Amino acid sequence: MSIKRTVIILGTAVLMAIVYNQFSANGLKLFGTATQTYSDKLKRNDEKSKSELAKWSVNPDKLAWHKIRSDQLYYVFEHKMGIIIDPRDEWDYSESHIKGAINFPFYKFDELKNQIPFNKNDLVVVYCEDNNCDLGKSLCDSLVNMKFKNIFLYKGGIDEWKFAQYPIDKSKLKIL
Amino acid sequence: MSSFLKNRKLHLILRILFALIFITASVSKISDPISFATNVQNFNVLPDSFVNLFAVIIPWIEFTSGLLLLFNFYVRENIFILSGLLVIFTLVMIFVLINKIDVSCGCYGDYFIQKVNSFKVIENIILIILGSFLYKYAPTKSQPSE
Numbered sequence: 001m002s003i004k005r006t007v008i009i010l011g012t013a014v015l016m017a018i019v020y021n022q023f024s025a026n027g028l029k030l031f032g033t034a035t036q037t038y039s040d041k042l043k044r045n046d047e048k049s050k051s052e053l054a055k056w057s058v059n060p061d062k063l064a065w066h067k068i069r070s071d072q073l074y075y076v077f078e079h080k081m082g083i084i085i086d087p088r089d090e091w092d093y094s095e096s097h098i099k100g101a102i103n104f105p106f107y108k109f110d111e112l113k114n115q116i117p118f119n120k121n122d123l124v125v126v127y128c129e130d131n132n133c134d135l136g137k138s139l140c141d142s143l144v145n146m147k148f149k150n151i152f153l154y155k156g157g158i159d160e161w162k163f164a165q166y167p168i169d170k171s172k173l174k175i176l
Numbered sequence: 177m178s179s180f181l182k183n184r185k186l187h188l189i190l191r192i193l194f195a196l197i198f199i200t201a202s203v204s205k206i207s208d209p210i211s212f213a214t215n216v217q218n219f220n221v222l223p224d225s226f227v228n229l230f231a232v233i234i235p236w237i238e239f240t241s242g243l244l245l246l247f248n249f250y251v252r253e254n255i256f257i258l259s260g261l262l263v264i265f266t267l268v269m270i271f272v273l274i275n276k277i278d279v280s281c282g283c284y285g286d287y288f289i290q291k292v293n294s295f296k297v298i299e300n301i302i303l304i305i306l307g308s309f310l311y312k313y314a315p316t317k318s319q320p321s322e
Contacts, residue, residue, distance in 0.1 A: 001252040001253055001256055001311075002250075002253060005250050005253045006253045006256060006257060009240060009241060009244065009250065009253055009254065009257060010237060010257065012240060013233070013236045013237040013239070013240035013241070014233050014236070014237070016236050016240065017232050017233045017235070017236035017237075018232070018233075020206070020236070021209070021232045024209075026207070026208065026209055026210065027209070027232075028209050028210065028213055028228040028231065028232055029228060030228055030229050030232060031225045031226070031228065031229060032224070032225065032227070032228050033213065033217050033224045033227045033228065170280065
């Protein structure tokens with residue numbers, strides 16, 4: 001076995017990885033985490049996102065959260081328009097959650113509220129288990145109190161999302 | 177036994193199998209790096225700054241070495257690289273199991289979700305043994321075919 005060849009193979013692979021990552025639509029920021037990358041990739045100023053929000057009759061200057069339907073949430077999901085937050089505990093979250101959703105256990109709100117990885121103008125959708133779960137509403141209230149503007153509540157929750165056969169996941173995307 | 181292990185056809189089949197495992201595993205990770213980076217982040221073994229770098233580079237090492245191995249280029253070097261990766265993955269899995277962290281292994285990206293468990297560790301150990309066998313009995317050009 002030649003050490004020189006091994007180094008050349010590794011070097012070639014690293015070079016290809018960096019070049020591909022640079023030009024790929026799914027490329028990551030090389031020094032950082034998946035959560036930061038997801039947050040960076042939000043289409044904050046995308047015109048399409050803005051016009052879609054306008055269709056939902058949302059007044060961005062009004063400090064209140066809004067309701068969102070599953071088809072609208074799917075639009076957000078598909079176009080990476082915003083962050084989807086799951087306020088349930090880690091156990092429920094790891095059972096199943098909306099693909100790409102970030103776990104933000106509401107019971108840890110005081111601990112996590114200073115490390116929220118999105119901006120006050122980002123579109124944020126919060127969901128819970130189903131219509132009867134109040135964690136989503138509580139988190140929406142708390143975020144609005146912190147002056148976050150585009151906060152949405154998906155009342156149907158993970159149950160409705162699953163019923164509509166939209167993508168779910170079981171892996172864990174940590175908040176920090 | 178020794179002549180059986182040196183059998184070129186057996187070596188060829190196992191080498192192709194070994195290479196395909198890594199190529200398959202790498203393609204899904206290359207196409208969806210965020211999911212793989214998420215898995216790496218959840219392992220809690222790397223500093224946050226290096227999570228994405230690792231998630232970007234490792235699948236390409238798997239892919240390049242897997243492809244070269246498939247086409248019989250630099251067999252020993254590529255088996256050494258891939259087996260080295262297996263050893264690292266296995267140590268990480270053992271760390272995850274010891275710390276009772278409930279995460280997906282991310283071995284095949286998001287196409288085939290598997291939790292980290294003792295079966296995954298055993299599977300990796302079998303692959304490491306296979307890699308060692310392929311390395312040890314890699315035919316040289318002067319070796320007659322059997």
